[in-house]
Amino acid sequence: MRDYRGRVVAITGAGSGIGRSLACRLAYQGARLALSDINADAVAATARECQLRRAADVEHFALDVSDRDAVYAHADAVADRLGAVHLVINNAGVAVHAGVRAMTDEDMAWIMDINFWGVVHGTRAFLPHLIASGSGQVANVSSVFGLISAPKDSAYNASKFAVRGFTESLRQELRIERQPVSVSCVHPGGIKTAIARTARVGDGDDQAAVAALFDRVALTTPDSAARTIIAGLRRDRARILVGPDAWAIAALPRLLGARYSFAVEKAARLLSV
Numbered sequence: 018m019r020d021y022r023g024r025v026v027a028i029t030g031a032g033s034g035i036g037r038s039l040a041c042r043l044a045y046q047g048a049r050l051a052l053s054d055i056n057a058d059a060v061a062a063t064a065r066e067c068q069l070r071r072a073a074d075v076e077h078f079a080l081d082v083s084d085r086d087a088v089y090a091h092a093d094a095v096a097d098r099l100g101a102v103h104l105v106i107n108n109a110g111v112a113v114h115a116g117v118r119a120m121t122d123e124d125m126a127w128i129m130d131i132n133f134w135g136v137v138h139g140t141r142a143f144l145p146h147l148i149a150s151g152s153g154q155v156a157n158v159s160s161v162f163g164l165i166s167a168p169k170d171s172a173y174n175a176s177k178f179a180v181r182g183f184t185e186s187l188r189q190e191l192r193i194e195r196q197p198v199s200v201s202c203v204h205p206g207g208i209k210t211a212i213a214r215t216a217r218v219g220d221g222d223d224q225a226a227v228a229a230l231f232d233r234v235a236l237t238t239p240d241s242a243a244r245t246i247i248a249g250l251r252r253d254r255a256r257i258l259v260g261p262d263a264w265a266i267a268a269l270p271r272l273l274g275a276r277y278s279f280a281v282e283k284a285a286r287l288l289s290v
């Protein structure tokens with residue numbers, strides 16, 4: 018089992034939710050942290066919280082993961098400031114809840130630039146540093162919506178299926194090459210974070226109603242999610258399911274094949290999604 022004491026861990030989207038909880042737990046375990054977020058004040062607050070838990074090395078950075086050049090410069094800066102990088106958690110993400118016809122091209126580009134390209138940039142920029150460390154890890158955050166699709170989530174589904182495809186292929190590639198880097202794909206179920214409140218919604222959808230429905234169905238706290246993710250990473254799990262709903266959802270396509278869609282349609286009608 019891996020031990021993160023003294024190890025350098027980079028986390029994107031560390032200003033809120035799952036990223037903030039991962040940072041706090043890893044700080045407590047003695048990791049040396051490079052925290053980043055597009056929201057500079059939020060990530061500074063996370064860094065302060067980590068330092069309260071343990072006086073470890075915690076650096077924080079303002080970073081937009083969709084800015085390719087900035088992500089590559091960030092990876093180099095982290096290695097310069099903290100030394101060998103052992104784990105990158107590509108966690109930053111956003112949501113769009115909108116029907117295919119109601120959604121703008123701009124919404125689609127926005128979510129793909131952050132959720133998909135942000136993961137690609139974060140992975141590729143850190144890979145040379147992870148390989149150089151001799152014992153590296155990549156953790157890319159997908160979703161249960163990278164395992165099944167749901168109505169009005171086509172853009173989010175597309176981004177998270179893409180993260181899963183990219184991540185699983187990378188894992189195979191690095192294992193075949195016997196590189197010293199393991200790769201995990203993380204699939205959270207509903208986690209009680211701000212993600213639905215900052216989501217973009219389509220014309221005709223009510224943002225407050227979307228957030229209220231999310232608050233009703235999200236079962237897992239960010240701290241509990243962080244505990245599960247770190248436990249999976251310590252064991253180098255290829256797929257990390259987070260929350261009881263994630264286990265149930267992952268079973269749907271396994272048991273029903275493509276017919277899982279009927280179950281999703283039924284649930285969506287009941288919840289008036």
Ligand SMILES: NC(=O)c1ccc[n+]([C@@H]2O[C@H](COP(=O)([O-])OP(=O)(O)OC[C@H]3O[C@@H](n4cnc5c(N)ncnc54)[C@H](O)[C@@H]3O)[C@@H](O)[C@H]2O)c1
Binds near residue numbers: 111207210
């Ligand atoms: N909350 C859930 O139910 C849930 C379920 C499945 C997957 N996820 C995934 O977990 C990850 C974390 O989400 P969360 O629920 O903690 O949400 P959150 O909104 O609480 O946190 C997301 C963080 O990402 C940051 N961010 C947004 N755009 C960014 C950008 N361009 N560059 C850098 N940072 C940016 C935000 O400022 C925020 O601090 C996301 O990838 C999300 O898709 C969440």
